[in-house]
Amino acid sequence: MISNRSSLILSPYLEIYDIVVPKDNILRQINELVDFSFILEELKDKYCLNNGRNAVHPIRMFKYLLLKSIFDLSDVDVVERSKYDMSFKYFLEMAPEDPVINPSTLTKFRKLRLKDMSLLDMLIGKTVEIALEKEIIQSKTIIVDATHTKSRYTQKSPKEFLQEKSKNVRKAVYQIDESMKSEFPSKSTSNEVKEEVDYCKEIISILEKKPQLASIPAIKEKINVLKEVVGDYTEQLSFSSDPDARIGHKTADSSFFGFKTHIAMSDERIITAAVVTTGEKSDGKYLQELIKKSKATGMGIETVIGDTAYSEKENIQYANQNKIQLVSKLNPNITHGTRKKENEFEFNKDAGMYVCKAGHMAIRKARIGKKNQSNNQQQVYYFDIEKCKVCPFREGCYKEGAKSKTYSVSIKSTEHKEQEAFQNSEEFKELARSRYKIEAKNSELKHRHGYDTASSAGLLGIEIQGAITIFAVNLKRIITLIKGK
Structure with a gap:
């Protein structure tokens, strides 16, 4: 059953927020910009409205995920911060004295509530709708590209991956207290994943009994990562690597194991469409889908800018048929x-x-x-x-x-003479200069919001991560553009 969110209205401590959460705080601005009731409308069919124990409200759960993306935090860390950060509690529409959720609730919410939803299209559509209402998007140009996201589990064996994460914990501990070497158990010599999981659990247990060490941020972050990984492997010990991830190639000499997100972005740097695929997929094959999805949000499109991957014959024909300028070198x-x-x-x-x-x-x-x-x-x-x-x-x-x-x-x-002639024109060269904007946007997604590595396994996991991340990035951009008007 969906819980009541009236505690915020009834709390006698609401004035604290007026003091500690200023008007220019990004979370206050997002709350004022977005009516999150659309989340409830999309998810209400997945809850019982009149029976059972109260569930944490879906809007609050969604906002927890949004905070994770905005500040690039783990499940445990976002819940921990929401205990004492008043801007988090304000954003979550909690009273200052309200207790926080258990971090495991976020995993259940992602797996049970967000499954079978077109979350990516819905969240992008909502931000474009806001941008159009605020008259922020004026151009009829989209820039297209693909960015890669490495699988969380890489191509290492389960044992190797667990060993890497436990090593990171030990290394962080030894930098503070080398005497801990004598307290940690002997490393597992078996090839059994279960024994490596047990070893990691023992490491965690020992450190939890030493709060003076476990509370140090550098150590705490590594412990939280290890806990999440151990939790994943405890659920599925047969895991050898991400089942949906594939090998993709960045250059002739380098590759990655993971996923691709094919992105369309307006000239104002608002992402208007995205398609998440496995890593080996070709960029050019998704141009037409990106154009259709962008139009579905209300965008008018007259020009598409992309690199050479998008100049396939079918794409040139599609652009000509739909009277779109395709700024893509042959x-x-x-x-x-x-x-x-x-x-x-x-x-x-x-x-x-x-x-x-x-x-x-x-x-x-x-x-x-x-x-x-x-x-x-x-x-x-x-x-x-x-x-x-x-x-x-x-x-x-x-x-x-x-x-x-x-x-x-x-x-x-001798083929494609018209496209070649356009390619050599000054108009083409001028339009092509805007392509750097999407490369900067890809960098922002990866380096500021953790989209360089998948936070969970599977295509569904990266689609949810991509949806939340793009939603957060678009909202930040909209707020920046509103300030500049």
Whole structure:
């Protein structure tokens, strides 16, 4: 049953907030800007309205998650801070004397209440709606890009991951008190994950009995991370890595294990659409979906700015059909050529290489054909034959006994003349200069709001994290723009 939130009105201590939470406080400004009742409307069907024990109100639970994102805190730390930070309590619509929730409640809220919701689209749509109402969005331009988020669990084995987190705790402790080396148990020598979990629990138990150490912020943060990881593995000991995460490539020489968030942003730096995928997906394939989602929020779109990943033939055709300027430089490996098996091989613009459907990237490339006859030239991509031999998709792709595996693209420099002409114009060059804005926005998401690493496992987890993070970032931007008007 949804609990009553009237305690704030009945409290005799409300005047404290007028003293300690000034008008320019970001949380006070968000509370005044946003009517959060839309959260209740979306979630009320997941609660019993007239039976059972009172649940913490969904708006308050959502605001806890928003605080986590704004200040990049763990579940335990956001609840701990809400005990004494009056700006947190004000934002959560609690009386100064009200008790806080148990951190485990946040995990349950994410898993049980936010599941099966289009949270990402709903929260982005709400912020764009506010921006349009405040007449902040004036442009009809969106800038598109994708940012990667590493899996929380990386590709390490469960034992290796647990060892890393317990090591971080021990290291932080030893910097304060080296004598603790004699009090910690011997490290596990077994390959069993359960024994490593038990070892981590013992480390936590020992430190909890020493509050003078456990309360030091540098140690406390590491303990809280270890607790969350141990909790995840206790629920699912068979975990070897994030089941939904995939290998993606940032450059020809570097890769990551995790997810991608494909983003569209207005020229005013308000994110208007996002699509979360696994890490190996191609950026250009999501352009049309980003445009459609941006339009669904009420955005008018006349111009789309992106890097070379978005200049695929289908995207150019779509832009022409919808009378949209596509400010995306042509890449000869994608747009000037014809190729077979387009659904099985996708071009990675960061690495400049093709990737097969198994996620393996070509290891080198070469151009063949006569130099002076570009129409007869081909770009040939070579794959690691040893990986092809054991690939689960080798049937119909790799020929048994073959000494090499290649993929070729025919270069045709005469195609896309209109786009090439636009690309060379001063208008194109001027518009393209705005692309840096989305790179700055991606950096903000990662480095200020913790979006560089997933906070939980699975595609659902990163979608919820992305939704909350983008909602927080958009609200901050809207407040900044209102101040500047």
